[in-house]
Amino acid sequence: MNFNIDQQSLDELNLLGKFRQGSVYHLFNQVKTRGGEKLLDEMFRQPLIHETVINQRTAIFHFFQCLGLKFPFSVQQVGLMREYLDTGAGKGLIATFAGTLAMKLLSLTVRDERYKTNIQGLQATIEVLKSCHNFISTIGVTSDSAFAARIQEIKDLLYTPRLEKLRNTDIYKALSVQTLVHYDLLLKTHHHEDMENMLSFIHEVDVYIAVSSVAATRGFVYAKALTGACNMLSVKELRHPAIENAVGNSLTMNEASNMLFLTGANMAGKSTLMKSLGISLYLAHIGFPVAAASMDFSVREGLYTSINVADNIHLGYSHFYAEVVRVKQAAEAASQGKRLLLMFDELFKGTNVKDAYDGTLSVTEAFAEYRDCLFVVSTHIIEVGEALRGHDNILFRYLPTVMEGGRPRYTYRLEEGITEDRQGMMIIRNEGILEMIHS
Incomplete structure (x- = not known):
């Protein structure tokens, strides 16, 4: 069952409109990431009709408002992570190795930038994992907190042995083709869904901080x-x-x-x-x-x-x-x-x-x-x-x-x-x- 509202009502109340000055959406659109903006748009277009679900969401907003946080991630790094995960996702070992080797050879001969971009994407992804770990470690969450289950889910993910090892890697040392292929397979294939979940978490945090900040500022x-x-x-x-x-x-x-x-x-x-x-x-x-x-x-x-x-x-x-x-x-x-x-x-x-x-x-x-x-x-x-x-x-x-x-x-x-x-x-x-x- 959906909440019913027609276009005339939306227009008369000036609810939607990313670029519509004075719209209610524009008032709350203080997000930092593209994924956060997409999530904000989805929330605006899909009103909830069950009181328990509504109260759960308001409790999360209130939780973030009490924390008084600023967005704890680099927007540039989150964007590079998104591009990195989208490039060559789902390939097997042979295809990944051949593609990576070809990119490196091209980078040496015709100044092709894809190999460098791939390394930068990997570095950004590891930095985002570290930032996520620091964020979760610094906020105090009790078991009955509104966002506790979601935070625990991401915490468990970060402490997966292979991701924990990756998170503690020196990302700025020289990487061999074999090492780069290993990381690509790890993040883009074996843990692809986990990385998507991580990005979704970041986008959620983006929206919760943005909206709760508007609430705090405007009373x-x-x-x-x-x-x-x-x-x-x-x-x-x-x-x-x-x-x-x-x-x-x-x-x-x-x-x-x-x-x-x-x-x-x-x-x-x-x-x-x-x-x-x-x-x-x-x-x-x-x-x-x-x-x-x-x-x-x-x-x-x-x-x-x-x-x-x-x-x-x-x-x-x-x-x-x-x-x-x-x-x-x-x-x-x-x-x-x-x-x-x-x-x-x-x-x-x-x-x-x-x-x-x-x-x-x-x-x-x-x-x-x-x-x-x-x-x-x-x-x-x-x-x-x-x-x-x-x-x-x-x-x-x-x-x-x-x-x-x-x-x-x-x-x-x-x-x-x-x-x-x-x-x-x-x-x-x-x-x-x-x-x-x-x-």
Whole structure:
């Protein structure tokens, strides 16, 4: 079973994108190695759906954060090791000997660099083995530590007699062709899987150090995952991870209060709050730290957002029809009986006020009946909130606007109730639009 999230939700929350400035992935992409970056990408694209597995991963991140380490390997040496292991892997004795002898002869006659490169790759590999041994020897690990089993696995590998002997070899003395062939066969054939395991370990360490360092620097915490049957989401001082000095908000939702009805003026922070919630839930499902003071959540089976719905010229959709299609997709997802988080920002803003009111009220009431799901619905049409007052499972919260000398100031702090703010015309007047038109 997979965690369900579609491309629109990924884009609206700006979760992925190696080169996408401001993306959540870009925030955590502090890894040093190519293999670490590949692993980071895999983690980001494969949210976990079992609370035990999630909590195990967060425990590892926390373990590394407590150590406060910097990446203990030479990036250049790890890269050379990767190239060395990929060159001529799996060959037998005769083929390895013939290939090595040919490379040496060519290096003497036509200045072919492959023989030298092979020796440098071997030297780098042995240096990486030594660095790995030093790293494992210097960190204190008890048997119940989160990463203990993995560390013991690599420790056992390093103390394999032939690898231990190799690790203590003087790698800078002159090597005969026979010796080089022996090492090539040892590392590229007999212990090829072990070397791949070693590199995987290094890439894991790379990711764990990078992500935990981001958490330490930015004051992020690790969420606690609960079984899906709890149907609960509780977060304190939630904020957007990419916004410096963001205002935090606290929120608790469960089966008895599974819908948040959110109101507030434009620029009051509704969309940012919704994105913060969606991003944190997604990060929590990959075991990554979240921008909050604390967070407990029951595992969801998917995340669905409708925040920046646009018209679709290619399909001939108007803005309103695109909104209708999006709501239909959400209804189909919710009706399948899965535990989801669904968020809708300004339902049906592409049509007239009367239809928007009727549509928002009807859809919100219908969605509220799916008690296994959690919903967030925001709107400017505050009259909808008044019509929903009789539903005991709907939380009413708003983001206020404070007027100071005729100018709005936004607190970005959630308050209980439904807003009565109507500053639209005041902002229009403040910007002098009417005077410009009449001039």
